[in-house]
Amino acid sequence: MVDYDFLLQELKRILKEKQLKFTRQRELILKALYDNPGHFSPEEIHRLVQQTAPDAKVGIATVYRTLALLEEEGLADSLSFGKEGKRYEIGLKKHHDHLICTRCGKIIEFVDEVIEERQEAVGRRFDFTITDHTMKIIGICKECREAEEKNSQQDKKQETL
Amino acid sequence: MVDYDFLLQELKRILKEKQLKFTRQRELILKALYDNPGHFSPEEIHRLVQQTAPDAKVGIATVYRTLALLEEEGLADSLSFGKEGKRYEIGLKKHHDHLICTRCGKIIEFVDEVIEERQEAVGRRFDFTITDHTMKIIGICKECREAEEKNSQQDKKQETL
DNA sequence: CTTGATGCAAAATATTTGCATGCTC
């Protein structure tokens, strides 16, 4: 994983390049994403930032604006699934895809080189300039499946009573 | 592609199984998805249904409720990307993935058997019971790229003037 | 200083829900 300082320099470089300003809020939001492994909604990120820096008043609007900026610049990635809206994670990690459990919401990251390669091939096939790609495998994780099996056994017992 | 009658029977079967009712609205929404190739937002689907059956008053709430039902039962699939919210397409097509152009919004469907296979493998690796998966390749399509190149050539001409 | 960034609140969207009434079964 990239270290925080690198991300911070990247952010500064990008801002300078686009003649935008480096602000406390932008830094705090980047840091919140960096420090918290996981996938968060804008609201959750807002809460995280407020916890880290209770003195800095950061508005939810700024969180939305900053997340859009970070995503555009590749410093954050977003993911959305099912009912839940968009969720963000820090960008510039090694590229990876996601397994999502529909029962408990757990998200597992994985990398499969063969898939990565095939995606390039598909891009070439359709003469598409690929800028990004995402893959989600939806299903039920081991733990939830086992819990479910246990429950259905209990159900059977119940029925026999 | 499955024919409409099959989908309709499926819907009826599912509804009966869950002791739910087969209604005009549910049928209209399924048909709108079937008749219109593409990926639509709930609002667009609402509009499509109203055009098809101007006499049937179908509320937007019913569209949301029905889409959720259809998706849950696999008769519709949803996709979400960037700013745009969720978009739906008819389900039970051959499984496929999507190429999405960020310039013009075009969505191309494709199938790659190798990727399909690898996904199964990933599921096994993490002991995940896969119920679905989606892959999106984001980028710029041929047409938009060419249009862009043309523009940047014009820009250069401008600069020389 | 100049210009972009922010917070706030209001506005615009998007989605869900309560409830009286209408339709399937």
Added chain:
DNA sequence: GAGCATGCAAATATTTTGCATCAAG
């Protein structure tokens, strides 16, 4: 007839925007 489904409108939730003010460059 019983009970789910619907439309409508109200309630929520989510995201965006206008604007006065603040702060980075």
